[in-house]
Amino acid sequence: MRAKKKPNQEGSALRQMLVLVLVLLGGFFVGAWYQSQLTLFADVGAAQLFGNMQADDARSGFRAVHPAAAPHAPEVPGTAPEREELEEREAQEAEEAQEAQEAQEAQKIQATDPQPPPPAPLAPAWAPAPAPAWKLRRSPLKIVPAPEPAHTALKLGVGCRHCCNDGLVNGPCFDVETCAAGVSGGTYAFVYAHVGNPGWPWLTFLDSLTAQIRLLEQSYGATADIVVLMPPENARELGCKQRRLMERYKIRVVEVPWTIPPGSWYPAAYWWPGKADGWCGPQDLMRLHALGLTDYDAVVFYDQDVELQKDMTAILRCAAKGHFLSASGGVGEPFNVGFFALRPDQRLLRAAEFFGGNVSFSVESGWGNCAFLPSGSKFVGAECGQGFFHTLFYKDCKEVRKALVAAGLRDEDGKARLPLTAAMVDRCIWNYQNDGDCGNPKFNCSVIRVHHKPTHKPENDRLCGKLKHHKGGWTGEKSAPFPEPEPIKMQKGSSSCENKCLDVGNNCVCNSPQPPPHHIKNVTVSGHPVHCQERR
Secondary structure (H helix, E strand, O other): OOOOOOHHHHHHHHHHHHHHHHHHHHHHHHHHHHHHHHHHHHHHHHHHHHHHHHHHHHHHOOOOOOHHHOOOOOOOOOOHHHHHHHHHHHHHHHHHHHHHHHHHHHHHHHHHOOOOOOOOOOOOOOOEOOOOOOOOOOOOEEEOOOOOOOOOHHHHOOOOOOOEEOOOOEEOOOOHHHHHOOEEEOEEEEEEEOOOOOOOOOOOOHHHHHHHHHHHHHHHOOEEEEEEEEOHHHHOOOOHHHHHHHHHHOEEEEEOOOOOOOOOOOOOOOOOOOOOOOOOHHHHHHHHHHHHOOOOOEEEEEOOOOEEOOOOOHHHHHHOOOEEEEOOOOOOOOOOOOEEEEOOOHHHHHHHHHHHHHOOEEOOOEEOOOOOOOOOOOOOOOOOHHHHHHHHHHOOOHHHHHHHHHOOOEOOOOOEOOOOEEEEOOHHHHOEEOOOOOOOOOOOHHHOOEEEEOOOOOOOOOOOOOHHHOOOOOOOOOOOOOOOOOOOOEOOOOOOOOOOOOOOOOOOOOOOOOOHHHOOOOOOOOOOOOOOOOOO
16 A cells, blocks of 8 residues: 655755755856956956057067968968958059059159259239349350560659559569460459448449459450458448349359457447447457458459549459559558459468457567568558558468468468468559659559549649540540439239338437337328338
């Protein structure tokens, strides 16, 4: 007989089964959660790991390569499109490399052939035509043996007698025309110097210089420039008229770093650097820079009031052979600083700087204690350029020798390293200046080649004047008044507006009690002003 189960036993079995099911379900969910956490941690770690690897690759210069692009890459499912894209990119890169190589070869070919310059950008319709850039024109210097000319001014005896000197005594002058025989070609310069802001009229004898330049070109195959030495602060003050004049005559402005040699003596009792007047040193000694204009075979310096009346080219052609040429003064001074000529050399300029920086001047003994001979005492301009130049080029004293050695012009034994001789020419012919020795009844003003003074109409018949006042044997026309500069040429298509440059000038109201608003200058101009530019 089978026994019957009790109800409580059946319920216990059911509960055990339910617990087992719950345990299994719980284990499943716990396992799934744990697996997800492991995956998350693995993904984060992998990302950090690969991020560090990419950063290392970037620092080391490596670039990640797609498996399909790697050499001998195994087939990867789904990479066919990438391979096609890669092949297209490689083909494009190869084509670009080929084009770059062809362009480089073309550039090499073009480099061997002269190419025309690129077209200049178009200027605005109102702009003036640009001034042509100054360019040195060279002509080779030729020196050949030549017969001695028979009729020179010195041989004819038409000038002064014993008005030249060698730094010690007066004597006969140097025959510059004989010296110049056989010299042709050459690159020359006529040199001016200007200290202070330029006014108007300015450089009033330019026409006489250009006549000599044409003579040099046509008769001797030479070239020549007009050069103006100026301090930078004065060159910046060149106005409209001066610049148009420079353009017309193709003037070269050379800015110089000093007006007196660095460390040079000056009369501190009545002059100091920057003072405009009181001492003639700056305007005289600044012209020392002509000694270093080595672009030229020879240069000749003239004061701005000098008029070239006849052929004076023998001065330049002789100087190109290695002569320092000058003339004495018209009031007894042994040297006139308004004229000299030489073949430039930087060593000459260095010698002048060394001499100026190491000697002083005294009324009793001159520059560097070299005295004043052939004058018995201080002469006009001895404390300025006339004494400085005469001492440096015509004296053989201790301080001059030291300067020449320091500049490399002589060796320690005194042997010259630069063939340079100092000589004086007849001042009545080559630098006429109020000269009583020349103004005698036998002297004919027509023999003058270069006229310096007087600048005004002669006061008596013994003096010779500028061409416009000439009464001697001169048959040429009188000089015309100094002309106004020609207007600037305009670009094509600018007929609606004429460009003019107007110099208003300075507006200095010194010690005026009026307030600044009264510092006004009224200017009347024709036409309609469209632009103003401050001159700096």
